[in-house]
Amino acid sequence: MRDRIALVGTYMRLAVLNELQYRANFWGSLLEGFLGLAVALGSLAVIFGHTDNLAGWSAMELLALVGIYYIMSGYIQTFVQPSMERLLRDVHKGTLDFTLTKPEDAQLLVSVRAFAVWNLIYVLLGIAVVVFALARAGDAPSTGQIVAFVVTLLLGGVIVYSFWLMLATIAFWYIKIENILVIFQSMYEAGRWPVGIYPPVLRLMLTFLVPVAFAVTVPASALVGRVSGAALAGTLLAALGFFVAARLFWRRGVRAYAGASA
Amino acid sequence: MxxxxxxxxxxxRKVYTVPVREGGLRAAARSLIARETRDIVAVNGVxxxxxxxxxxxxxxxxxxxxxxxxxxxxxxxxxxxxxxxxxxxxxxxxxxxxxxxxxxxxxxxxxxxxxxxxxxxxxxxxxxxxxxxxxxxxxxxxxxxxxxxxxxxxxxxxxxxxxxxxxxxxxxxxxxxxxxxxxxxxxxxxxxxxxxxxxxxxxxxxxxxxxxxxxxxxxxxxxxxxxxxxxxxxxxxxxxxxxxxxxxDRFSSSKTISLQLGEAVPHMDQAAWAAFGERIDDGEDSLIRLRVPKAQCAAITGRLLATLPISDLTVEETPIDQVIEEVFAQPQTDIATQEART
Structure with a gap:
């Protein structure tokens, strides 16, 4: 286990070194982060100019949700998306062969290989927004709420990772499917709002088909103290289910993999 | 051992199942629904x-x-x-x-x-x-x-x-x-x-x-x-x-004789050389290269030396890449019969 942590550390160090070559990416991420945030705040201001409650969420609670959305986006764009895009490229070019001949779990290797360090800016922005929203809202969340929030956020991270891995694994059968990752990105946009505001069918889709609810709404609900024990247990189960399913699917994919060109 | x-x-043995479809839009559309596949034997009992x-x-x-x-x-x-x-x-x-x-x-x-x-x-x-x-x-x-x-x-x-x-x-x-x-x-x-x-x-x-x-x-x-x-x-x-x-030895059926003439021999045109073997030089300098069947190499060399004013002569094995090329050029059935013969 300690070996594996050291291994992940070595990979990250290397990815950071690689990324440091592209300083422009830092300014790009920074600019994009602030622009996106300005748009999100603008739309919140418009809505709360007409009402003081959206599907049970107050303005500051929704602002906290936007912050969590940013934290999750930052995580996805820093760790998950770069690794999965790299995996798709490797399957297409056949360079995944090098990963599969390494004496280490291939899923672990493909999951930690790329690391877009600049996108951590979104995580920092998100944390700042959450802290600001909580401070403006007045009552600080209880310790229990904070613990529930951190746990559900971590579980949400696991669920999102598993979902992306399953999408990327499809490449083992269809080789060239770069577009498939867009499925997640476009649906994830919907996570800017609590899934409760959507009609039931869409809500169900956003929970189980593309697990946006677990990634953003559930942690936000936990933070503002509106999550039941059953929902917490459900999140844990969903995380386990998604992770195991992704693992099994990955193994089948590796078996089917033939490498690009013989 | x-x-x-x-x-x-x-x-x-390795058999790949690959999708096949005819060219054209209609075939492409059809293959979206039902992919037709074909087995390709890449490695056949090695x-x-x-x-x-x-x-x-x-x-x-x-x-x-x-x-x-x-x-x-x-x-x-x-x-x-x-x-x-x-x-x-x-x-x-x-x-x-x-x-x-x-x-x-x-x-x-x-x-x-x-x-x-x-x-x-x-x-x-x-x-x-x-x-x-x-x-x-x-x-x-x-x-x-x-x-x-x-x-x-x-x-x-x-x-x-x-x-x-x-x-x-x-x-x-x-x-x-x-x-x-x-x-x-x-x-x-x-x-x-x-x-x-x-x-x-x-x-x-x-x-x-x-x-x-x-x-x-x-x-x-x-x-x-x-x-x-x-x-x-x-x-x-x-x-x-x-x-x-x-x-x-096994796959090369020919050898190459390279020779140089000490003096010009007017009557040796393309047809005359063909009586000894196949000319494979480019004909530009004085070096002449002949491909001859391996079994007759000694006899042909003897005839060349006896009839022409030769100043230099060497006999070489066919270069390895040429041999390989010949082997690869054979269609599958030829190889099978060759296998059977040896």
Missing amino acids: SIEPVITLNNL SFTVAPGEIVGFLGPNGAGKTTTLKMLAGLLHPSDGSARVLGYEPWQRNHDFLRGITLVMGNRNQLAWDIPALDSFDLNRAVYRVPRAQYMRTRDELIEMLDLSTLVNQPVRNLSLGERMKCEIAASLLHSPSVLFLDEPTLGLDVTMQRRIRAFVRAYSQQYGATVLLTSHYMADVEALCKRVIVIHHGALLFDGDLTALV
């Missing part, structure tokens, strides 16, 4: 063994099944049938001890990170293969020395030439001191000098570490320089397994 082989293949420390040339034209076989031996593909053992393991189980004992180098693909110095990528392989740091430093410095990399490993890989990059790739693949090397076209696209250096390195490495090497290459010079033994596959089946010289 008293020595346990390192690599054993027993009737190894068996051989390789002893420890051997360097074996693995030859065949494009699409003969070389890379598929190598991939099965490196654990990347499951065979459709048959069995194989490498270092005592079934490769496709991908046992970690097995993977620590082998390496795969592919001339057309690279594993080094593009934007950082090779030295940093080396460190990654140290971590993945769990090489103890002291041993890693020793091996790394040895490889840097043997491949003359000291000025290259500190530069971002993207700044290196193709040949320099390949040398770094090879070093990266050997940091865990594997005892079985699968080299798939390691000299692809390199200039002659660089090819020669890589060849010399492979030989030195194998001698120093007793490593077993299975090498595919389209450059016969690689094979001639490194491999005493060659295995030829064609259309997925084993065509020849033995000494390189035996391959030439």
Whole structure:
């Protein structure tokens, strides 16, 4: 286990070194982060100019949700998306062969290989927004709420990772499917709002088909103290289910993999 | 054989199922719904063994099944049938001890990170293969020395030439001191000098570490320089397994006579030469080259010497790449009958 942590550390160090070559990416991420945030705040201001409650969420609670959305986006764009895009490229070019001949779990290797360090800016922005929203809202969340929030956020991270891995694994059968990752990105946009505001069918889709609810709404609900024990247990189960399913699917994919060109 | 082989293949077979469709929009639309597939036999029951420390040339034209076989031996593909053992393991189980004992180098693909110095990528392989740091430093410095990399490993890989990059790739693949090397076209696209250096390195490495090497290459010079033994596959089946010289004996039906005339002989036009053998020189300088059937070589040489004012004459075996070319040019059925005859 300690070996594996050291291994992940070595990979990250290397990815950071690689990324440091592209300083422009830092300014790009920074600019994009602030622009996106300005748009999100603008739309919140418009809505709360007409009402003081959206599907049970107050303005500051929704602002906290936007912050969590940013934290999750930052995580996805820093760790998950770069690794999965790299995996798709490797399957297409056949360079995944090098990963599969390494004496280490291939899923672990493909999951930690790329690391877009600049996108951590979104995580920092998100944390700042959450802290600001909580401070403006007045009552600080209880310790229990904070613990529930951190746990559900971590579980949400696991669920999102598993979902992306399953999408990327499809490449083992269809080789060239770069577009498939867009499925997640476009649906994830919907996570800017609590899934409760959507009609039931869409809500169900956003929970189980593309697990946006677990990634953003559930942690936000936990933070503002509106999550039941059953929902917490459900999140844990969903995380386990998604992770195991992704693992099994990955193994089948590796078996089917033939490498690009013989 | 008293020595346990390192690599054993027993009737190894691989069938790919590939989608097929006719050209045109309608066929494309149809294939969206129901993909038609066809089976392609890439490797059709290949068996051989390789002893420890051997360097074996693995030859065949494009699409003969070389890379598929190598991939099965490196654990990347499951065979459709048959069995194989490498270092005592079934490769496709991908046992970690097995993977620590082998390496795969592919001339057309690279594993080094593009934007950082090779030295940093080396460190990654140290971590993945769990090489103890002291041993890693020793091996790394040895490889840097043997491949003359000291000025290259500190530069971002993207700044290196193709040949320099390949040398770094090879070093990266050997940091865990594997005892079985699968080299798939390691000299692809390199200039002659660089090819020669890589060849010399492979030989030195194998001698120093007793490593077993299975090498595919389209450059016969690689094979001639490194491999005493060659295995030829064609259309997925084993065509020849033995000494390189035996391959030439068996498949080359001709020899080449090169000669120079001491004085001009006006009556020797194209038709007159054809009575001795096939002219294969370009006719521009005074050197004349004739291809003659092997069995009649001595007789023809005698006749030439007796009838013409010859100042110089040599008899050569057909060059190896020409032999290989002839072998590969044969359609499948010819080979089958040849197999049956021998």
